[in-house]
Amino acid sequence: MKYQLFYWPSIQGRGEFVRLALEYCGAAYDDVARREGEAALENLLARRTLATPPFALPCLKAGRLFIAQTANILQFLSMRHTLCANSTVKRIWTHQLQLTIADLVVEIHDTHHPIASGLYYEQQKAAAKRRSADFIKHRMPKFLGYFEQILARETARDAWLTGKQVSYADLSLFQIIDGLRYALPKASARTLKKCPRIQALHQRVMDLPQIRAYLGSKRRIAFNQDGIFRHYAELDHSPSKTGRWP
Numbered sequence: 001m002k003y004q005l006f007y008w009p010s011i012q013g014r015g016e017f018v019r020l021a022l023e024y025c026g027a028a029y030d031d032v033a034r035r036e037g038e039a040a041l042e043n044l045l046a047r048r049t050l051a052t053p054p055f056a057l058p059c060l061k062a063g064r065l066f067i068a069q070t071a072n073i074l075q076f077l078s079m080r081h082t083l084c085a086n087s088t089v090k091r092i093w094t095h096q097l098q099l100t101i102a103d104l105v106v107e108i109h110d111t112h113h114p115i116a117s118g119l120y121y122e123q124q125k126a127a128a129k130r131r132s133a134d135f136i137k138h139r140m141p142k143f144l145g146y147f148e149q150i151l152a153r154e155t156a157r158d159a160w161l162t163g164k165q166v167s168y169a170d171l172s173l174f175q176i177i178d179g180l181r182y183a184l185p186k187a188s189a190r191t192l193k194k195c196p197r198i199q200a201l202h203q204r205v206m207d208l209p210q211i212r213a214y215l216g217s218k219r220r221i222a223f224n225q226d227g228i229f230r231h232y233a234e235l236d237h238s239p240s241k242t243g244r245w246p
């Protein structure tokens with residue numbers, strides 16, 4: 001069976017967490033809008049008569065089933081493919097980690113769009129400067145510090161977030177780090193200095209043969225200024241010499 005992924009064709013966005021999981025487990029999928037254009041997405045979002053209509057994208061079609069919410073899609077895929085450890089405790093734990101990553105994704109998005117998604121960045125630049133300063137000073141260290149501590153609990157050097165087995169949460173954390181390095185190169189480097197295990201995990205995910213092949217393929221869309229991770233140099237704050245923040 002071939003899955004159909006419905007997501008915006010020109011950005012990584014939230015769809016990328018699903019693409020990484022599909023690529024890792026070698027599942028056949030059609031990235032529908034990259035082939036057919038965005039009209040396919042608009043048609044889907046208008047189909048309120050579906051049994052499970054999506055509110056927003058990404059959405060995955062598996063047979064007759066339409067599944068939305070990134071964490072929900074990943075949990076579904078993990079029931080069919082080897083994408084997390086096979087015990088109830090580990091499944092719930094992996095889902096919990098993914099939901100925390102979903103919270104982080106919203107905060108990353110809000111660094112450049114703190115007022116409204118429907119407004120241009122230029123219309124909310126002043127608020128974006130304040131929001132990104134707070135994100136860099138407080139939120140990014142808090143989130144990444146949490147994941148670093150989770151990894152530190154494992155004694156084995158080659159452990160993943162949930163233990164011995166790689167899970168979709170590891171693939172998602174890889175994506176977060178890749179994106180933060182693109183969007184906030186200076187600030188993320190400062191935070192990541194204190195997170196050696198996260199840095200190592202990012203490299204280890206990149207070295208997984210399926211992920212390496214995907215990243216080198218045309219299927220991987222480059223980061224750009226339309227996605228969740230956007231690079232605006234003026235948002236990549238550093239504290240001043242006196243330690244003060246904007």
Ligand SMILES: N[C@@H](CCC(=O)N[C@@H](CS)C(=O)NCC(=O)O)C(=O)O
Nearest residue numbers: 013014056057058068069070071102
């Ligand atoms: N919680 C959802 C959020 C989905 C979401 O906000 N998707 C964005 C694109 S990345 C969207 O289509 N937003 C339109 C809207 O919220 O009206 C998830 O994690 O999948």
